[in-house]
Amino acid sequence: MNNIDKHTNHESAFNTQEVVSNSEDVTTSKLETPLSEAERFGSDLEKATRVRRDTAEILDKIAEILMKAESVGENNSGKLGFEQDITYLNNVSKNLRQGVFRLLVLGDMKRGKSTLLNAIIGEKILPTGVNPCTAVLTIVRYGENKQVTIHFNDNKPPESMDFDTFKKGYTIPPDEAKKLEEEGTPAFPDVEYAVIEYPLDILEKGVELIDSPGLNDTESRNNLALGYINNCHAILFVLSATQPLTQAERRYLENYIHGRELATFFLINNWDLIAQKIEHEDELPEAENTIRQVFASNLFAYCQVNGKNFYEQRVFELNSLAAFKARTQNPSYSLEGTGFDKFFEVLRPFLTQKRIIAELLSVKGLVRQIYHQVHEAVGIRITLLDTGVEELKYKILDVQPEFEQLIEIRDRFKNEIRNQSEHYANDLADNFCNYLSNLDSTFETDFAPYQPDLKVFDLIQSGKRKEFEDKLEQAFNKYSNDRMADWIKKAEQKLGEAFSQIAQSAESYGEIYSQVTDKISAKLNQQKIETGTVSLEEKSPGWTRWAGAAAGIFLGNPAGAALVGFGVLDWKSLIGQFLTVVGANIVLLYGAGTFLGPIGVALAGLVTGTVQLQLARNQLVKLAKKKMKENLPNIAKAERIKVYSFVKEIFQNFENEVTKRIDSDILSRKVELEELLTQKASQEIDKTAEVSRLNTLDSQILTQWNAIEAITDKLLEESM
Structure with a gap:
């Protein structure tokens, strides 16, 4: 065949x-079994x-x-x-072959993320309860051997271990976990992430699951999760029916998900527990509808795609524990009543049909x-096989002007990329400076959701200055990271605009390039080559397709990812790294020695009783605003070069890759002629055999x- x-x-x-x-003899009973x-x-x-x-x-x-x-x-x-x-x-x-369906699981701590992941997988891989999988970012992927590899952030080499060792070494008691959460201290500060390898069918079929830290974890962990957001095909945001949308969850959605046009599925876990919070069974429908309204009012904006409402295809009410038990007892058991049947029904075509067809x-x-x-x-x-050596030399010489035109087209495209690079690097650097320098103008409104509870100010009275400063620094840390995330989203939109223009330019230059290569073909051929109906896309050079695919990835279209290649233009990862680096530098403004110290001294003299707490809070905002106005312009100026260099690096990577492809295309066309000339000058070519081979x-x-x-x-x- x-x-x-x-x-x-x-x-x-x-x-x-x-x-x-x-088997050709398929029984009726098998056909009737859905x-x-x-x-x-x-x-x-x-x-x-x-x-x-x-x-x-x-x-x-x-x-x-x-x-x-x-x-x-x-x-x-x-x-x-x-x-x-x-x-x-x-x-x-x-x-x-290496392509995966990468799903990132986000959610606050204690939302049942691990149980949900186990239900999706169909086997208990992740330990449930308070465990390392909610404290460090954990990647679950296929591996022939069951093992866990811990990757560290202090240059220590990765450490592999079995599951029992992993569970014993990285599981912490609930009380200790709660204390660490309140202190804002990571459970395992030296661990960057863990990789779980497991020989399961669903993982071998190309699914990779990323279990992120809880959203109440440190900001550095949140930024690590953000870096993965930009490299995943879908986000599974886990919520709890018993705690409908906490402040931390709303903050994360607004600052890290909103406006990114990412495919986000909201999984409302523990839906079955609503019944435990009512006294009479007939109250259940009303209680469920009340909770549905809370989620609908907050999640509706995240379920709009091109002006269409996809709420029913994005929000699911789940009972993960029941689904997990059903799947582990018998994979063929119905998931009806757990919510997972409806979830799988939507997730399945999203991952398999839409993505694979686009690829x-x-x-x-x-x-x-x-x-x-x-x-x-x-x-x-075939046409040139009949051409003598001298005539071939003349033809090669005759097409040199066209080859020079190809080089000129390359240089014009390169110059356009460089002009765009300089324009957007300066524009974004200036935009960043203005954004940062003017944060004080909206500080009172922006900082309100982050202000510590009034009782924190009691710490000044009781002499716990260090504890007070730590609490305050955590609040400013969250505020700073969210402001940087807000700017990053705007920068992504600007860069998307730039690469949309570059993709269009690549098509235009590709069309001109093809016209020149057609002219080369016409000069070399004595008769027209029959190509049938050839579209502009088919005639366009390979580098044009590559440029469009690479720009498309930045524009949020992963369909061309297979055409671009791994690690070549990881735009989104660069943005995540930039957020972490620049955001960390901005947080230095709030270091206890340069900012919080003076504020603490001022507030210590102000807080003399309960009545004064609100005044102290207002004074905090005024002092912080004053300090920001004094220091932010200088910080912005110092950070400007980093923004400029960051943007230039993105464009430079693109220019290098596309130039390499154009040069290779031009060279291959020259080689084709030079090879034939060399062979004709050195030996007699069997034309009949060669025509047959080429056909x-x-x-x-x-x-x-x-x-x-x-x-x-x-x-x-x-x-x-």
Whole structure:
């Protein structure tokens, strides 16, 4: 069976009603047994992984065909210059195989995040209760061996251990956890994150779960979680029906989630416990509706997508413990009544259908583009086989002006990127300075939610100056980080605007570039190459597609992630790092020695009784505002260069990568001609054999393109 037949008859990729059997004799009873929603979820993940793998195998086959063609061609009419395409195909194939559905679990402490994760996984991996998984960021991924690896933040090498050792060494008693929370002290300050590896089907199918620290943990932990927000495909924000939206949860949603257009699922855990808080059973509907209204009024704004209301598809009432028990007792048990059946029903197509289709459409475009390039190169080579050495030299000389035009296009695009870089680096640096310098103007309103309880001021009277300063510093710490997060969101929007313009410019320059390469082809060919109906997208050079995919990631569109590659342009991670570094420097303003000390001295003389507490609070705001006005402009000026350098680094990385790809494309076109000239000058070429070889190459790539088309078309058909 050839590749087209193989993939045209590919097993139904996302038909969740279909029960697949290797046996031709499928019994009626099996057909009548529906899959549970959890089983469908796992089945679709497996199919998505298989589609990725099959697509990656086709890309590997194309790379293998091109590599063999280059190797054989070296001893015949010469290479065609496919080195860059081979590398690109291998990278995209690798990215497809390694692609994961990364889910970040956020939520306050004691919301049952670990139980919820265990219910999703279907096995008790994470210890429940107060445990290290709520104190450090924990990544759960597939591994053949069950183990935990602790990664430290003090240059100490990672430490691997078994699960029992992990639970014993990193579990803390509830009383101690509560005390640490009140003090704002991390349970394990030297631990950056933990990685749990486990040989489970759902993890092997490409799911990676990140269990974040509780939102009441330290600000450094919150910033670490923020760094992961920007690298995940969906956020699972865990809330509790018995504590509807605390101040900390509202603060986190407003400052870190709002305005980011992230796919956020709100999982209201412990819904079953509402019944325990009422005296009579007939009061339950009213009690549930009251709580629903509280959540709806606060979460509605986070469930709007392009002006449409997706509240019903984003908010779920769950009983994680019941779901966990059902899944561990028997995976086929119904999850009805736990809320997980409805949650899986929405999460499943979100992860599998939407994302995988977007990825494959990007890959489909890439392969179509490569086939067009191969078809054109083969046509030119076959035409030039009849050209003598001297005539070929003349043709190569004749197209030099066009090659110079390609270099000119490259330089014009580079200059535009640099101009944008300078403009946005200065604009954002100035914007940051103005933002920071003017924080004092809105300080009274902005700081109100962070002010410590009035009883904190009693600490001054009782002589607990250090404890008072610590409490105050925690409040300013949260305020500072949220102000920086607010600015970062605005900076992201500005950078999104910049890269939207760059993506459009890449298309424009790509179109001009293609016109020049068409002119090169016309000069080299004595007859027109038949290409059929070729779209502008197919004719555009590979670097244009890469530039659009890279810019798209920054714009919040992960569809092209497989085309860009790992670690090349990790924009969002850079932003998270920037927030941590700059935010930490701003917090220095509130250090006990430079800021809190003088305030504490002033307040100590003011607070003489309970009546004076509110006055002390007002005085705190006035003193803080005065101190900010004195110091923030100088801090802003000192930090300006960091903002400027940060933005320049983003644009520089983009420029370097796109320039490398343009240079490689130009070089490959030159190599194609120079290789043929070298071979013609050194040996007699068997034209008949070479034409046959080149036509076979064209046919083989066309076959693989058709295979990709078949997979993608099938996915689109089944998703409708």
